[in-house]
Amino acid sequence: MRSFLASLLVVASLTGCSSDPSSSSSSSSGAQSSGTPTTSSGGTAAPKVTREMVRPAIEGTWTGTLVKDGVSTPATLVVKVRDTLATQCGGGTLSDDGALQILCIPTASLGIEAELSIGEERRPLLGAIEVPQTKFTGWGIVSLSSPQASIRGTLDPRTEAGAHQGSIHASVGFAGDSYDATFTNAR
Numbered sequence: 808m809r810s811f812l813a814s815l816l817v818v819a820s821l822t823g824c825s826s827d828p829s830s831s832s833s834s835s836s837g838a839q840s841s842g843t844p845t846t847s848s849g850g851t852a853a854p855k856v857t858r859e860m861v862r863p864a865i866e867g868t869w870t871g872t873l874v875k876d877g878v879s880t881p882a883t884l885v886v887k888v889r890d891t892l893a894t895q896c897g898g899g900t901l902s903d904d905g906a907l908q909i910l911c912i913p914t915a916s917l918g919i920e921a922e923l924s925i926g927e928e929r930r931p932l933l934g935a936i937e938v939p940q941t942k943f944t945g946w947g948i949v950s951l952s953s954p955q956a957s958i959r960g961t962l963d964p965r966t967e968a969g970a971h972q973g974s975i976h977a978s979v980g981f982a983g984d985s986y987d988a989t990f991t992n993a994r
Contacts, residue, residue, distance in 0.1 A: 855942045855943070856894070856913070856938050856943045857892060858888070858892040860943040861888075861915070861917050861938060861947070864943075864947070864964065864973060865886055865888065865919060865936050865947070865962060865973075866888050866919075867885075867992050868883060868885050869883065869884040869990035869991065869992045870883055870991060871883070871884065871988050871989055871990030872989060873925065873979055873987070874987045875986045875987075880925060880986075881925075882924060882925045882979075882990070883923075883924040884924075884958070884990050885921060885922045885924075886920075887919065887920050887921070888917060888918070888919055889918045889919060890918030890919075891917075892916070893915070893916050893917075894913050894914065894915050894916075895913075895914055895916065896911040896912070896914070912939060912941075913939075913940075913941055914937055915938040915943075916935050916936070917936050917937075917938075918933075918934075918935050919933075919934055919935060919951065920932065921933075921951050921958075923951075923958065923981065930953055930955045930956040930981065932952060932953050932956060932958065933951065934958075936950075936962060937950070945963070945973065946961065946962060946964060947962040948960075948961055948962075949961065949975055949977065955981075956979070956981045956982075957978075957980040958977045958978075958988070959977055959978050960976050960977025960978060960988070961975070961976055961977070962975050963975070974990065974991045974992075975988075975990040975991075975992075976989050977989075977990070
C-alpha cells in the first residue's frame, strides 16, 4: 500500500496541477500564474485568495520584540506589498470523497518588501507572503531576507475585543545573531 501511495505522489509531482499548458511565470519569484488549479481527475479547486484580501492583512507597521537568551529587544517591521498575487500549485494531497484522487492545493504568493529596525539600525528586506489554501483566513507564511537580515515565520490573525490584531511569529536573523520574535499590528 505504501509503494502504491508513493507512486501516486510521484506521478502527481511529475504531471503538475495545472491543466493549462500555456501557464507562464508572472513574478520575479518564479511563481506560476495559472487559471484554476485542477485535480488529477479533472475536478477544480478554485482559489478564493486575492491581492485585495491579503494586502490589508500584511501591509503596515508592525511593532515587536526580539528575544535571545531571555533578553528582549524592541523592533519595528514596516511592510509594503510590491507585486501582484500569483497562484501556483502547491503540494498534492490524497482525498477520499468517494474516489481516491490527487488534489492540487492552490498556493497564492504575494511579493512584499520591508524594513526591519532595531534601535538605530535598519535593514531592507525582500520576500513574499504565501497563502497555501483556497480561502484566505488571515493566515500565511512570511519569508523576508537580505544579505544582512532574514525573517521566517507565520502571519496569524487574532480578534480581541472587537478589534483585529494580526501577529507574525518568526525567527529573525540580524547582525549575525538569531532571535525569536513576535510582531503585532493593531488595525
